[in-house]
Amino acid sequence: MENLLLNSVEKNLSQFMFTNAIFLCQRLLAQFPSEVNLQLLARCYLSNSQAYSAYYILKGSKMPQSRYLFAFSCFKLDLLGEAETALLPSKEYIEEVPGGAAGHYLLGLIYRYAGRKNSSIQQFRMALSLDPLCWEAYGELCSLGAAEEASTVFSNVSSHCLQKTCVAQKVSFSEGAIIDQLTDSDKASKDARLWQTEDAPGESQQDLKIKQFGPDIPPDTYRQLNNSSHTNVWDLKTPSPVLSQVLDAPPPLLYKNMRRPAVEGLMSVHGESRRKYVSEEMSAEVAEESGRRRSARIAARKKIPISQSFGKDSQWLHLSPSESNYVPSLSSMIGKCKIQSSKEATTSDQSISDRGSCVNDDEYSNPNGSSADRFSLVSGISEVLNLLKILGDGHRHLLMYNCQEALLVYQKLSQKQYNTHWVLMQVGKAYFELQDYFNADSVFTLVHQHCSLYRPASISMLLFCFSDFLSLVLKHLKEEMRLGYLAQELISVDRLSPETWCAVGNCYSLRKDHETALKMFQRAIQLNERFTYAHTLCGHEFAALEEFEYAERCYRRALSIDTRHYNAWYGLGMTYLHLEKYEFAQNQFQMALQINPRSSVIMCYSGIALHESKRNDEALKMMEKAIIADTKNPLPKYYKANILANLGDYHKAKKVLEELKDCAPQESSVHALLGKIYKQLKLYDKAVLHFGTALDLNPSPSDAAKIKAYMERLIVPDELETEENL
Amino acid sequence: MATESSESEEEGKIRGGNDKLNIDDDLREMGKNAAWSVSSCKPGNGVATLRDDNLETYWQSDGLQPHLINIQFQKKVRLQLVFVYVDFKLDESYTPSRISIRAGDGFHNLKEIKSVELVKPTGWVCLSLSGTDPRETFVNTFMLQIAILSNHLNGRDTHIRQIKVYGPRPNPIPRQPFQFTSAEFLTYSTLR
Numbered sequence: 068m069e070n071l072l073l074n075s076v077e078k079n080l081s082q083f084m085f086t087n088a089i090f091l092c093q094r095l096l097a098q099f100p101s102e103v104n105l106q107l108l109a110r111c112y113l114s115n116s117q118a119y120s121a122y123y124i125l126k127g128s129k130m131p132q133s134r135y136l137f138a139f140s141c142f143k144l145d146l147l148g149e150a151e152t153a154l155l156p157s158k159e160y161i162e163e164v165p166g167g168a169a170g171h172y173l174l175g176l177i178y179r180y181a182g183r184k185n186s187s188i189q190q191f192r193m194a195l196s197l198d199p200l201c202w203e204a205y206g207e208l209c210s211l212g213a214a215e216e217a218s219t220v221f222s223n224v225s226s227h228c229l230q231k232t233c234v235a236q237k238v239s240f241s242e243g244a245i246i247d248q249l250t251d252s253d254k255a256s257k258d259a260r261l262w263q264t265e266d267a268p269g270e271s272q273q274d275l276k277i278k279q280f281g282p283d284i285p286p287d288t289y290r291q292l293n294n295s296s297h298t299n300v301w302d303l304k305t306p307s308p309v310l311s312q313v314l315d316a317p318p319p320l321l322y323k324n325m326r327r328p329a330v331e332g333l334m335s336v337h338g339e340s341r342r343k344y345v346s347e348e349m350s351a352e353v354a355e356e357s358g359r360r361r362s363a364r365i366a367a368r369k370k371i372p373i374s375q376s377f378g379k380d381s382q383w384l385h386l387s388p389s390e391s392n393y394v395p396s397l398s399s400m401i402g403k404c405k406i407q408s409s410k411e412a413t414t415s416d417q418s419i420s421d422r423g424s425c426v427n428d429d430e431y432s433n434p435n436g437s438s439a440d441r442f443s444l445v446s447g448i449s450e451v452l453n454l455l456k457i458l459g460d461g462h463r464h465l466l467m468y469n470c471q472e473a474l475l476v477y478q479k480l481s482q483k484q485y486n487t488h489w490v491l492m493q494v495g496k497a498y499f500e501l502q503d504y505f506n507a508d509s510v511f512t513l514v515h516q517h518c519s520l521y522r523p524a525s526i527s528m529l530l531f532c533f534s535d536f537l538s539l540v541l542k543h544l545k546e547e548m549r550l551g552y553l554a555q556e557l558i559s560v561d562r563l564s565p566e567t568w569c570a571v572g573n574c575y576s577l578r579k580d581h582e583t584a585l586k587m588f589q590r591a592i593q594l595n596e597r598f599t600y601a602h603t604l605c606g607h608e609f610a611a612l613e614e615f616e617y618a619e620r621c622y623r624r625a626l627s628i629d630t631r632h633y634n635a636w637y638g639l640g641m642t643y644l645h646l647e648k649y650e651f652a653q654n655q656f657q658m659a660l661q662i663n664p665r666s667s668v669i670m671c672y673s674g675i676a677l678h679e680s681k682r683n684d685e686a687l688k689m690m691e692k693a694i695i696a697d698t699k700n701p702l703p704k705y706y707k708a709n710i711l712a713n714l715g716d717y718h719k720a721k722k723v724l725e726e727l728k729d730c731a732p733q734e735s736s737v738h739a740l741l742g743k744i745y746k747q748l749k750l751y752d753k754a755v756l757h758f759g760t761a762l763d764l765n766p767s768p769s770d771a772a773k774i775k776a777y778m779e780r781l782i783v784p785d786e787l788e789t790e791e792n793l
Numbered sequence: 794m795a796t797e798s799s800e801s802e803e804e805g806k807i808r809g810g811n812d813k814l815n816i817d818d819d820l821r822e823m824g825k826n827a828a829w830s831v832s833s834c835k836p837g838n839g840v841a842t843l844r845d846d847n848l849e850t851y852w853q854s855d856g857l858q859p860h861l862i863n864i865q866f867q868k869k870v871r872l873q874l875v876f877v878y879v880d881f882k883l884d885e886s887y888t889p890s891r892i893s894i895r896a897g898d899g900f901h902n903l904k905e906i907k908s909v910e911l912v913k914p915t916g917w918v919c920l921s922l923s924g925t926d927p928r929e930t931f932v933n934t935f936m937l938q939i940a941i942l943s944n945h946l947n948g949r950d951t952h953i954r955q956i957k958v959y960g961p962r963p964n965p966i967p968r969q970p971f972q973f974t975s976a977e978f979l980t981y982s983t984l985r
Binding site: 502579611613634637641644645647666667668669671675700701702705709731733734735736739740743761764765766767768769770772773774 | 819821826871873930931961962963965967969970971972973974975977978980981982983984
């Protein structure tokens with residue numbers, strides 16, 4: 068009965084029938100109480116987003132997997148302290164952090180949320196050393212500003228480490244790689260076989276445990292086929308006490324979350340945590356992965372006929388003909404590795420009793436020698452690592468705001484990888500940070516179109532990912548209609564995503580309806596407290612409404628979540644500028660510049676603040692820096708001229724403005740300033756000419772009034788001049 | 794400039810009113826930063842009704858003419874337009890007829906800057922504060938006082954449903970002499 072229930076629960080989990088799974092699992096637990104069953108129930112609860120239930124039942128459990136699940140539930144419930152104590156090794160428990168790399172990653176996140184930056188960096192580094200494919204850990208390190216070069220992280224050392232885990236993880240691969248591509252008939256046959264083979268062996272302790280850790284156990288032992296249905300949903304990794312290393316069974320969603328198909332089998336324990344964090348992190352990865360996988364899958368499908376067994380080849384690796392009878396399991400690159408693993412499995416002493424059905428393995432687990440397989444394993448690993456290296460480099464550069472380098476790095480990717488949504492998003496963001504809004508716009512439109520090739524659901528995910536940027540880009544380019552349309556689309560697709568509300572808020576902000584924009588941004592914050600950008604945008608809106616205290620509060624809240632969010636520093640600086648607290652403003656701009664040293668806009672304002680604090684030499688130097696940093700930005704030159712004019716150096720100011728006038732002939736303020744300068748230089752006719760041009764270029768009404776007033780006053784001091792000057 | 798109701802032929806007389814408030818982008822409502830007070834009111838129809846964005850509620854005065862609405866700011870502000878919502882059809886003899894707008898530093902030195910006569914107004918009535926000099930579009934002041942000198946049909950008390958005060962937007966970039974107009978300059982002027 069226990070087996071029956073167990074399998075049923077697993078099946079339900081994989082088919083997302085969570086409530087049914089919970090019910091069955093509760094019966095199972097009642098009848099056969101054991102810690103392992105408890106873990107299974109916790110898994111069911113966590114899959115059904117009932118973190119509190121999982122927390123309650125797991126309280127006090129000692130097994131590493133239980134501790135990991137418990138810590139996870141605590142994390143979901145925001146009980147960071149308890150989560151931390153559960154994860155940290157203590158004298159009574161095992162020395163290691165449960166969950167291996169995933170445990171370290173979770174611990175890192177906990178420390179990060181608690182603001183303990185150094186500890187979190189340490190944990191992320193541990194996670195990466197245990198499992199080089201824990202990309203999220205690297206991503207977090209990048210955003211904390213503490214990432215090392217990608218080449219050191221994804222290097223030969225990690226390659227060796229991966230190999231070891233690969234070989235050891237014989238069991239996991241086949242399962243890991245599976246995806247839900249198999250037909251129902253396949254499933255049915257598998258299930259049938261499953262029941263058979265399960266009944267076959269006795270209820271040995273081993274078997275029990277194996278079933279517990281379901282997909283982790285070589286399916287080839289009892290079921291030859293990809294019981295994808297069974298394995299897909301296994302989000303939680305169970306470092307089995309039986310097998311000392313981490314086993315992986317990426318859940319389907321995780322699967323989508325994977326960076327590349329190849330990693331399936333190597334997907335480490337952080338897998339499940341990744342799935343959970345899908346909601347937190349941008350589901351950018353998801354759609355991208357699904358896209359990439361799908362293409363891999365489709366290509367793969369065509370190549371290999373379905374037959375029994377697992378393991379499949381993708382276009383990345385070359386399979387020997389002996390593998391023709393592999394089932395196309397769309398996942399992987401790891402096809403080779405799986406084959407490897409299966410072979411290992413067959414020869415492993417980990418043997419699971421019912422290996423009868425392993426027969427097929429033996430057929431093609433052909434001894435081309437483990438050396439050949441090893442080689443393919445190595446080459447698979449190195450391909451993955453190379454890919455990760457490039458992506459890691461690009462990501463790190465982007466988060467250090469070395470946007471040009473990031474763009475160059477991303478160019479190195481193959482076409483297929485480049486055209487995926489995650490990469491394009493990064494590229495778009497890079498352009499955005501460079502203030503190259505036109506390019507950013509085109510990239511984001513490309514992503515938008517790309518995703519319409521896939522199911523509409525993925526459109527929404529893509530939109531969430533880039534809507535905040537896209538809407539900001541559009542806002543800058545003042546394309547209100549497009550923005551409105553995008554916002555409508557977003558709301559209809561997913562009302563529960565904070566990015567949607569940010570996009571809508573930006574629409575209102577563009578129309579200068581700051582109060583409504585504020586309401587939208589506050590909704591976004593309600594949906595996700597830790598969405599830094601929403602806080603910053605709130606701050607911007609308050610600033611626009613001149614409620615500077617509230618603005619300051621919002622910016623500080625954003626900074627408490629993420630100190631490296633330079634927009635919030637910039638916002639604070641602007642607020643202080645408005646409040647005329649120039650020293651403070653200067654400090655804030657300095658902080659922003661430390662994070663993003665290439666931003667000419669920030670340098671400009673820093674210069675203004677310096678000028679107002681009477682540190683004019685530094686101000687001029689800062690303007691020079693700004694001019695060099697971004698030649699397309701006309702503002703530093705304008706401000707430089709302004710400062711020079713205020714200092715009385717009219718000739719230099721005039722020269723700067725004359726150049727500027729040629730670059731930007733439509734700008735009325737340039738002419739207005741020129742007019743003022745000519746007036747000081749007593750060249751009244753030129754002054755009048757420029758004031759006139761300035762007026763023609765549609766200045767704002769208050770400026771128009773000012774300019775007219777200047778024109779009037781031109782005539783007054785020179786009583787001898789006649790009205791011809793008018 | 795905001796669209797005005799149908800102007801009358803004679804100077805100083807305004808007929809009719811707009812149903813909707815059409816304001817340019819470069820103006821913004823300044824009333825939030827001000828202290829509002831009235832010379833007298835009937836309980837239940839106090840000064841809050843002037844600012845509640847609800848056209849159903851109205852302020853009703855309860856004393857001798859002229860009835861006064863005082864708007865005081867903490868610092869000198871530039872104001873351009875005043876919009877008053879009144880409705881002859883609903884309020885008849887309570888509808889204001891002659892309105893005088895005064896500005897100054899405080900109660901002691903208010904000076905009249907505008908005087909209008911309304912003729913059966915229904916809706917938003919726009920009172921522009923620019924002086925006779927077309928170049929002076931704004932009035933720069935600490936305090937504004939709206940005085941209701943007389944009502945239609947010689948009514949004693951008056952009803953006013955809503956008042957809005959508009960001034961130019963401040964320069965979004967502080968400490969800058971002139972605002973930017975062209976797209977290239979504007980894209981580089983802020984970060985989000």
